[in-house]
Amino acid sequence: MIKGTVKIDAKICKGCELCIVACPQNALALSPNFNDKGYRYVELIYDACTGCVNCALVCPEAAITVYRQAKSSKKSQLKSE
């Protein structure tokens, strides 16, 4: 698996859950906590993110930054799988 992760700007997240539905790894979920605007925000709940960018593409708030394993290291990773 390619490794990735996301950083979600909890301050501007409105908890619309569209990213949760878009994530093929089911790695996102609503936090039990609320942000200053009163929304439950989305969090990465476990370490399955592949950095596919799907969540960020559908995020209305442009609140998600996505990171992915560098291309070079990705290749070696794939081979070893």
Added chain:
Amino acid sequence: MEKEIRKEEPRLMKGNEALAEAAIRADIDAYFGYPITPQSEVIEYLMREVPNRKDKKIVVLQAESEVASINMVYGAAGAGARVMTSSSSPGISLMQEGISYIASAQLPCLIVNVVRGGPGLGTIQPSQGDYFQATKGGGHGDYHLIVLAPASVQEMADFVFDAFHLAEKYRNPAMILADGALGQMMEKVVLPPDGGLSKQPKPWATTGKTKDRNHNIITSLFIQPEEMEKVNLELQKKYEAMQSEVRWEEFQTDDAEILLVAFGLSARICQKVVDLGREKGIKIGLLRPITLYPFPYKRIDELADKVEFILDVEMNAGQMVEDVRLAVEGKVPVYFKGRMGGMIATPEEILQEIEAIHEKQNVLHD
């Protein structure tokens, strides 16, 4: 503005065409309009002439409606262009929403209304029935246009320059309020000099955000009441400053005992009334407001101290007369003489009215 000495030969031109030619010489960047009598010659002239002026880069576009025209004007003005439109009464009514937006967004532009008789589709004959609409705002909200009222073909041309000068100085839409007769009649005119109106930079215009500045926004939306009030106060301050641009003309007011107040075509007729009256020994004077907004309240008030009464003459049911009464504040009686629906009072008719009032006044005084 100072009148420069013009070397050009006089030409015989229609008012609408003189205005269109002046627009070319004022280096407009764009004209957007929709045909309507009695002003279609403006767009016709521009369509015909502009392609022959290889030194000019002027967009002339026939829009699908006056609604589209005025919004094209808004867009182009926001993008920093010197831009205008022209129409006649029903078309100007259609433009009102857009004019209100332009006033609120504080964009300079020129709107020409060659007024015809109304209400409704009315008649294509000349009228001054759009005075209220022009001077009191016309559309929604608290705003004013700068309004210039020409009384000759010469002024149809000259006021294009004056209107753009003022519009750009105050970042405010300006209107030339003419009428069907001024648009259609032919007179001698010495055209304003080509390229005689310089262009100042417009750093607020939407020309594409460069790295060295914040993005420019043209808007009339101020959703927070505090902000909306602030914008309104700013506008009111601007209108206050615009009062210094007030212009009028006087004929034989020095010794006048009776004052005529009239604008545009009516003022020309009243000039004749002054002459006819004086031949009969009646000391009549005339004040012609040239700017209808700002309005020469103060000067009318001063003259009111010296005259027996005022007769306001218009081609409508009595619109400017309300401003004259405001100026005078009851000091002397203000009477009104008007014809409507495209009818124009003759000098004799007006003089008769004066004589009748005069008689009535004397009876009252006895």
Added chain:
Amino acid sequence: MNEKLLLDDGTELEQVFCRPDTLTDVPYHYCPGCGHSVVHNVLMEVVDELDIQDKTIGVAPVGCSVFAYHYMNIDMQEAAHGRACAVATGIKRVLPDKLVFTYQGDGDLAAIGTAETIHTVNRGENILIVFINNGIYGMTGGQMAPTTLPGMVTSTSPYGRDIHMSGYPLKITELAAQLPGAYYVTRQSVHNPNAVRKLKKAVTKAFEYQMQNKGTCFIEVVSNCPSGWKMTPVETIKYLEEVMFPYYPLGDVKVPKE
């Protein structure tokens, strides 16, 4: 986009997606899950990628997206309800080298602004029209739009849109495609990641066509209005797929003959 991140296990990650540079830091006022925001993101991403911030001028008329200028860090003009195409025409005619786009709702573009829309496309005005079809008047609180589907409940069609009274949903995109001035007409959506990718391609193409002076490009985005539809954002995805797309099929409606 070259920020790196080091995971605990030593894997080096590189940033592959972030908020577009040409968006301001102002948080959107849109309701949670509203498609307007996604389309804004896509537009500004394309502006970034084509490096056209200094050339692009947007026009946002009245509708939920009237405040687009708070978010898009480009020169923008607000327009009266329905008049975006006329305003854009005014801008483009005096600044023909700039890239001009409108961003209009369905009420704006297909009801009150129909005349301006049709005539702008018919003139082949060299601009991009972005048309957000959410089947409703979002801003004013969920009234019936010209695009509202038969039977759809809105605050002014409380028993469902009755076609005998209000006529049929207007497929103005197909109408626009009929006009010779239309160069590229497409219907897209933003309801899932692939749809967003496709929209981005369409927007990129449209700006490129504009640079080549090809004429009007028209992109409809069949979008949602969770508040007006009285659904959760996730429920709107299903509604889009099951109800909206059958009536407003996705895909290109007119592609350049080349």
